[in-house]
Amino acid sequence: MLRWQSPGERLLINFLISRKQVKEFQARVGNEQMDAVDKQWDMNVDVLVIGAGGCGLAAAIAAHDEGAQVAIVEKRDKPGGNTALSTGSIPGAGSRFQKAANIIDSPEIMIADLERIAGQHELSQVSDYLSRISAELCEWLVDSVPARMSLITDYCHVGHSVPRLHAPASRRGQDLMDDLLAGVAKRDIALAVGNPVQSLLTSSDGDVIGALIAGKGVESSRIKASKVILACNGFAANRDLVKEFCPEIAGAEYFGALGSQGEAVQWGRALGAGLANMAAYQGYAAVAYPHGSLLSWTTLEKGGVLVNSQGERFGNEDIGYSGYARLVLEQQTEVFAIFDDRIKTIADKEDEFRDLVELGGIKAAASTAELAALFNLPVDKLANTLASYNQAADGKAADRFGRNKFGLAPLQTKYWICRVTPGLFHTQGGLKIDTTGHVLRRDGSRIPNLFAGGGAAGGISGRAGAAGYASGNGLLTAIGLGYVSGRTAVQELGLNLAQ
Template structure:
């Protein structure tokens, strides 16, 4: 339980204290500073970034000027409809609509006011989006996004206190949030006071016990995110009485390259690739998306192989640096004959040959609008053709999406609808917009939308200048 700070003594006091220096926290700090507040950010580790640093840095904006310049017609309404189609019904549908409305202004604010290098990705669409709307650093590396945000903090002289894990929240004698205690192996105990605290410490994907409790279908999946997501901030708000919503939602990834540990781009699948189990057999509708399909892989033997062709390999490697690096590291094998390909991975040759032949028929029927036995009809470029390509993969958990119920200004809500004054929840600490069906409701970009979108909402509200909704 959060502690009572009876003396009210603090080492430092600011108007807005932000816990966590990933995308959510850094954006919250910038928004609070812009609204005139004194701000500080306190981070567990010696470097800012968290999961944001590991991501591709893809931030959705529905109806940005960059989309218009590229001739793409989009709007908040279209974006919300897309996200809700993927997520299905959930406990915070209002938030899907609010974040969709705030997404284009956020992307434009990041680029034009804060000076973050983001460009619209037009080469391909992403899971859950009917038009291209993700904006990312040129490198597609989230750490570049983080570095730009940290530079923006530096320019504004916003203190970023690294290497200070927050251990607990402090309350004043009235039970109101008043500060935090930060202490670590190499940091003396420090008491930081603030009447407004933004929790931007991400979710609990790195906490096995909490994953087992809230997301049991991925309890045994390997966690591929940053070490800092250990769920303490979710536990603090829960212990203060916040209601938890959409708590079983997460971002999974069906195809982390094994043993390389990098992403086998899902574009390989969207362009016509299929996933097979160790017996060389397809087992589901891959168009569910990389997140939802992770649970299928777990249920079908725990690892899988992505089968595509050289044409798709070259297309994706030409557009995506991380995939190109995987190819250069030898993570993708190519052979003109399915039996030869099967031999690389010790998969039954007959089964793989038959699976590829059937997939070619399915792709042809799919092009005529007839779905295959699993319900898939979109095979991108069409039937796979020799030379074929293949990569061994394992399913992973990237981050959790559910958390504290919040109001329009990101204040955690109790079951009776009252707010916890002085507290704000963003990213993985707050309820997400990815539904109530495990990983299947996740659309690309939902992670950074709820992190940075809510970060901006929380930072502005904490500085007493709420954003338009």
């Protein structure tokens, strides 16, 4: 039966539940009507959440606070998903934190920003809706979960015209996950880890009515649920699905959560669900090699450049870390990020960046000659590249790649350099949904009782490719759709029991 975790136990110690212990589990989720349930079911809940990443935990908390009996099942032995690997950044347009910082913003400005970078796509209405509730979402996280987040005011992020990302001070998604897990624990929401879902269960009419859970080395469980929320991430770890839907990035190494195997897409297909924006993905152009940690894109936004093994630039770094990933992959050579000491001082505010410095992943040079010698780059070509770039940054010439935002450039000595590789982080396509997370059939009708969010649902980063990804899009759809679908599911049940 289910192997479940008391969310308050941070070491994630797991327990096995036998059929004799089902009533104990039922008491934990607050269900007093187990005896009335048909014998084919092992337990009964109002809302079953599949996946314990940011989307799943947000959905569970939102549903619980609306008055529902909620359970979460997670196939991995530890909650987290891509949220734990992210920077924990979520956009909120018009939040009270922006107002306190005298930043003028609105949902309409955010909608225009996201459309400018992503264009019109199959879930544009979802993108607009999430923009409209983004401030509410960030304030809910801080006030209700609660999560330790604040507005990043140092700079605008990729795709955003004003500072609107809210994140943990550390810029680590694990800190956001810790706060969400604490919120689950505080509410005594049941969380079962190490329990993959084998299949969704449906009625003769095609309504989703629960799920079949396969515990490790123990008997399977049938959970009856009035509403099911798919929060089990995308398909970026499934190489076959990546080749099918995102072939241009199939050759890149995957750096996201290993649980992103595409079950939601496969289950949805079987139920006749539509798919949306399946060729879109989020890449990252600057994963430190061989360390595997992210080189902060702040180093490029603030004026740094990327060069290949010939010491030459090969594109406009200003298009962002996601869109630039394909260009790095196409180089088929080593690639290096170069920035100066002023830019490093800004990036030093981020824990992961400081860790990378301590690990020796970023090296210093007092001159162009020293810089070239660190990785055996041709010094003359590198010097010409930096001179040409600095002229453009100084307004004395046009940049050959069209870059017009140069941050603190022209670059000055001393320099810093980091060897990088491109990576695939998560897919941005998935099940077709409406603005409240209902999964839609190919004809546009709803599959009754089924919701999806995060990587399980289609994303808001354009129809195809990586250039439509704006910073925070992943967590906006994960936490945002979790919040929306959790609340909507309970409202449809007519419970509204929250005090």
